[in-house]
Structure formats: structure tokens, C-alpha cells
Amino acid sequence: MNKIITKQEFAEKIRPELKKNGKTIALCHGVFDLVHPGHIVHLKQASEIADVLVVSITASEYVRKGPGRPYFDDATRMNFLSAIEYVDYVMLSECFTVDDIIRAVEPDFYVKGEEYSSSENDITGKIDSERRLVEQHGGKMYFTTGQVFSSTRIINTMLDGLPEEVVSFMENFRYRHSMSEIRKIADNSAKLNILVIGDLIIDRYSYCIVHGLINKDAVYSSRLENTEDFAGGSAAVARHLASFAGKITLVAAVGNNDYSLSSLNMPDNIRTLFFESKERATIIKQKYLTHGGKRQEYRKYFGVHNIPRFPSYEEELHDKINDFLNSSIEDFDAVFLCDFGHGLLAPSTMNILQDRAKYLILNCQNNSANYGTNPITKYRRADLFCLDQQELFLAMPMYLGDEENALRELAKCLGCSKGCLTRGASGAAYIDGSNFMKCPAFSLHVKDTVGAGDSFYSVAGIYAAMGASMDIVTVMGNIGGALGANIIGNKEAVEKVNVLKYAATLMNV
Numbered sequence: 001m002n003k004i005i006t007k008q009e010f011a012e013k014i015r016p017e018l019k020k021n022g023k024t025i026a027l028c029h030g031v032f033d034l035v036h037p038g039h040i041v042h043l044k045q046a047s048e049i050a051d052v053l054v055v056s057i058t059a060s061e062y063v064r065k066g067p068g069r070p071y072f073d074d075a076t077r078m079n080f081l082s083a084i085e086y087v088d089y090v091m092l093s094e095c096f097t098v099d100d101i102i103r104a105v106e107p108d109f110y111v112k113g114e115e116y117s118s119s120e121n122d123i124t125g126k127i128d129s130e131r132r133l134v135e136q137h138g139g140k141m142y143f144t145t146g147q148v149f150s151s152t153r154i155i156n157t158m159l160d161g162l163p164e165e166v167v168s169f170m171e172n173f174r175y176r177h178s179m180s181e182i183r184k185i186a187d188n189s190a191k192l193n194i195l196v197i198g199d200l201i202i203d204r205y206s207y208c209i210v211h212g213l214i215n216k217d218a219v220y221s222s223r224l225e226n227t228e229d230f231a232g233g234s235a236a237v238a239r240h241l242a243s244f245a246g247k248i249t250l251v252a253a254v255g256n257n258d259y260s261l262s263s264l265n266m267p268d269n270i271r272t273l274f275f276e277s278k279e280r281a282t283i284i285k286q287k288y289l290t291h292g293g294k295r296q297e298y299r300k301y302f303g304v305h306n307i308p309r310f311p312s313y314e315e316e317l318h319d320k321i322n323d324f325l326n327s328s329i330e331d332f333d334a335v336f337l338c339d340f341g342h343g344l345l346a347p348s349t350m351n352i353l354q355d356r357a358k359y360l361i362l363n364c365q366n367n368s369a370n371y372g373t374n375p376i377t378k379y380r381r382a383d384l385f386c387l388d389q390q391e392l393f394l395a396m397p398m399y400l401g402d403e404e405n406a407l408r409e410l411a412k413c414l415g416c417s418k419g420c421l422t423r424g425a426s427g428a429a430y431i432d433g434s435n436f437m438k439c440p441a442f443s444l445h446v447k448d449t450v451g452a453g454d455s456f457y458s459v460a461g462i463y464a465a466m467g468a469s470m471d472i473v474t475v476m477g478n479i480g481g482a483l484g485a486n487i488i489g490n491k492e493a494v495e496k497v498n499v500l501k502y503a504a505t506l507m508n509v
Contacts, residue, residue: 011104023050025052025106027053027101028042028043029110047086055087056101167509182476183500193332194333199233203285205289206289210301241461242266252273253277257281288301288302318349332357334462339365342370361384361465364379365391384461385419386456407436420474437471445482479506
């Protein structure tokens with residue numbers, strides 16, 4: 001008998017026959033990235049409480065344990081499970097939740113390990129909703145007992161699932177901090193009222209099939225396949241923060257080009273205050289790229305934007321923003337100041353933010369449209385700053401090649417002691433008073449680096465606003481950056497549950 005079946009086959013053919021014959025069904029679900037003794041005990045106990053045992057796994061594209069996971073592909077994991085004598089059927093869940101499987105199987109018993117018996121221990125927050133769905137279909141929860149093993153730890157430490165430098169770093173980190181501490185900080189951040197202010201950017205990705213070079217010109221001939229728009233700039237930062245903070249206000253400018261903002265898909269807890277410019281268009285940065293099919297590698301080969309050579313907004317727009325800030329800034333627990341250098345932040349606005357924000361988290365970017373003209377040193381105050389290596393040395397050229405002292409001098413300029421430096425494939429670093437520490441890159445799996453810096457800044461900033469230590473701030477920011485680098489453009493937000501899942505993966509060394 002072929003144990004590997006589709007959920008449709010089970011729902012339409014197998015389940016009705018089992019129910020007709022009075023057979024009971026137990027369901028186990030998980031990633032099952034590496035079958036270990038704990039799984040065998042779990043599956044054996046599950047098989048003993050019902051006539052038929054069904055095991056489902058989450059399809060690779062829906063696993064959120066961090067880049068490079070699952071370690072084994074779908075077929076390999078299903079074959080592992082089908083070889084176990086206690087298992088009667090194996091199927092694939094093509095969903096972020098197990099809901100599709102529960103509806104297809106309608107189990108009499110939904111079986112989880114005893115570590116899930118308390119919903120407080122469930123990072124995903126899904127166990128209670130899973131219980132309700134099982135009960136709606138006439139089943140109930142059942143928890144197995146026995147020694148808890150970890151596929152993640154085995155993969156991390158014995159199968160080179162993590163680079164040696166990451167394992168060494170995280171072993172030291174977990175000596176000082178616990179997963180419960182990291183999760184508690186994230187959960188408590190729901191109390192925060194956040195202001196995000198900065199340039200709104202529409203990231204437009206046009207996917208093409210490149211035929212080759214035109215015979216008479218050194219340019220590509222391509223066929224346009226499709227185009228997607230993503231909420232970039234300050235809107236991307238707000239979306240990254242949405243699953244952490246309780247309330248977010250986004251302040252930005254929109255233009256006179258009738259661009260529809262309905263496609264931004266902002267979460268319900270984000271209030272948008274878009275001030276309309278009569279003189280400028282909504283900023284659109286368009287990139288033309290190709291993609292490599294199954295490997296999901298993307299190559300950008302051309303980009304255009306509509307930013308004026310000397311970007312500025314009319315004084316009336318700045319006055320409206322300043323009026324809002326003057327009346328409301330004390331209401332916010334923290335301010336994320338996202339300066340992309342495209343004209344939104346007038347000196348008067350910068351002064352209000354620097355003088356009156358309770359906690360100011362600063363990111364001042366250099367990019368192709370403002371290269372060398374938007375140094376972070378134009379600011380005089382921040383409680384936390386985040387920037388990359390290029391931005392650091394544009395601001396502190398006298399310390400070229402000396403990251404530690406460059407960060408120290410920049411901290412003095414900004415009147416603070418805390419700053420984060422993103423270092424690409426080399427990871428990140430932070431300064432906290434006299435302390436300077438480097439953190440390795442947690443993943444070299446990359447789809448698109450466009451959103452990595454914003455996601456680092458967002459996650460690091462929310463932890464800093466909660467008063468976390470700088471090593472936690474940097475590690476969590478680094479996790480956010482690794483997740484962001486595996487999202488195309490800003491198509492999706494980096495969400496709290498996925499950040500915590502990846503943190504749990506890394507802590508499991």
C-alpha cells in the first residue's frame with residue numbers, strides 16, 4: 001500500500017470508508033525535518049489510541065523556521081515517515097497552518113507532544129485555534145508523553161545546519177539569555193504606541209524574460225512578464241512593526257500622480273497620515289529583473305525612479321507635518337525616523353523629532369539617488385541608530401576601515417551610546433558605551449537584499465524601545481535582516497511569529 005497520499009484522496013475516498021467501518025483516526029502534524037527517537041515514541045503512542053494514524057508535514061515553502069529550513073525536502077521527509085510501521089498515511093499540508101489537514105482528515109484525536117499542552121509555550125499562538133477546529137469536527141486533543149528531542153538541535157550541531165561560527169556565537173549568547181526572555185520582550189511590545197515617519201516609496205518590480213543582446217546595440221532584449229508593486233520606504237518599516245506594536249501611526253507624503261494606495265495592504269493597527277504634495281509625484285522606484293525558476297534566484301539588471309534631482313516638498317506640506325508632530329509627538333512611546341534622503345524631512349521637522357521624541361530610533365540611508373548627500377551626521381540626537389558599512393564610512397571617512405572607532409565617534413555626534421551596524425554577509429556589529437561586539441550572519445540564503453536593512457532596523461528598534469540589552473537588540477535585528485533578505489522586495493512583512501521561530505531555531509544549539 002502506498003502510504004503517501006493527497007489530502008483530497010483521503011477526504012474523498014479513505015475517510016468515508018474508515019468512518020463507515022467505525023474506525024477511529026489520529027492525526028500528527030509537524031515539520032518532521034529529521035525523524036529522531038522522540039518522534040518514534042510520539043508516533044507509537046499516537047497509533048495506540050486510534051485504529052488509523054495519519055501524519056502530515058508542512059510543505060517547505062510554508063515552513064518559517066528561518067532561511068535554509070527545512071533541511072530536507074518534502075519528498076524526503078514524507079518518505080522518512082512512510083517507512084515507520086506505526087504510520088498508516090502521510091500527506092502534505094500546503095498551508096501556513098494545519099487547518100487544511102484537519103478539515104480533510106476530521107481526526108478523532110489530534111495528537112501533539114506534551115510541550116504543547118500549555119498554550120503559553122506555543123510561539124505560533126495557534127494551538128488554541130487548532131483545538132477549536134478539531135472540536136468543531138468532532139475530535140479532541142491528545143498529548144503524548146516522553147523525552148523531548150529536537151530535530152533543530154541535531155541539524156544545527158550535527159548536520160552542519162548552521163555555520164560553526166554561528167553555533168559558537170549562539171552557544172555563548174544562550175548562556176546569557178533565554179528564549180522565554182526574548183519572547184516576553186516581543187509580547188510586551190504590543191503595549192507600544194509607535195510613530196513611523198519618513199519617505200514613502202513604491203517599489204515596483206517588473207519581471208522579464210531576457211532574450212539576449214540586441215544585434216546592433218549593447219542592450220538587453222526582454223519580454224515583460226508581469227509587474228508587482230510593494231509598499232517600500234517608511235511603509236515597509238511600519239508593516240514590519242505591525243505584528244509587534246499595538247498601535248502604529250505612519251506619517252509620509254504622497255504625490256499628485258493619482259497613484260492608488262489601495263494596493264499597499266496596510267495592517268489594521270497602522271493609521272496612515274499621508275500628506276499630499278501638489279508639486280511632486282508619489283515616489284516610485286522601478287526595477288527590471290529576471291528570476292531563476294525553482295531556485296528562486298533573482299537578478300536585477302536595470303532600475304529607474306521619479307525622484308527629482310533636487311528633491312524637496314512645498315513649505316505648506318512641511319508645516320502640516322510639523323503641526324501634527326507639535327500636537328501629538330508626546331503620545332508616542334517611540335519614533336522610527338526613516339530618512340531615505342528624498343526630501344520629506346525638513347530641518348524644522350528634524351528638530352521637533354530630536355527635541356521631543358521620547359525614544360528616537362534613527363536610520364538615515366544613502367542610496368543611488370542621494371549618494372553622499374544624506375549623511376547621518378546631519379542629526380544631533382538618537383537613542384539608537386542603525387546604518388550599513390557604506391553609510392558609516394560616508395559619515396566618518398577619517399575612520400575608513402576601523403568600524404569600532406567609527407561607530408564610537410558617530411555615537412558621540414548623535415549624543416547616544418547605542419548603535420547597530422549591518423555588515424552584509426559578515427553579519428552585524430553593535431556599540432553600547434565601551435562595549436563593541438560583532439555578530440555573524442545567520443544565513444547566507446538570499447533572494448533579495450532590498451528589504452534586509454529595513455527589516456533589521458525595524459526588529460532591532462522594537463527590541464531597543466523595550467529596553468532590551470544591545471546583544472539581544474543586535475541578534476534579533478540580525479534575524480529580521482536574514483528573514484528580510486529572503487523576501488522579494490517588500491512583498492511581505494517580517495512578522496513577530498517568524499522572528500521568534502527563527503530565534504528558537506538559533507537558540508537550539
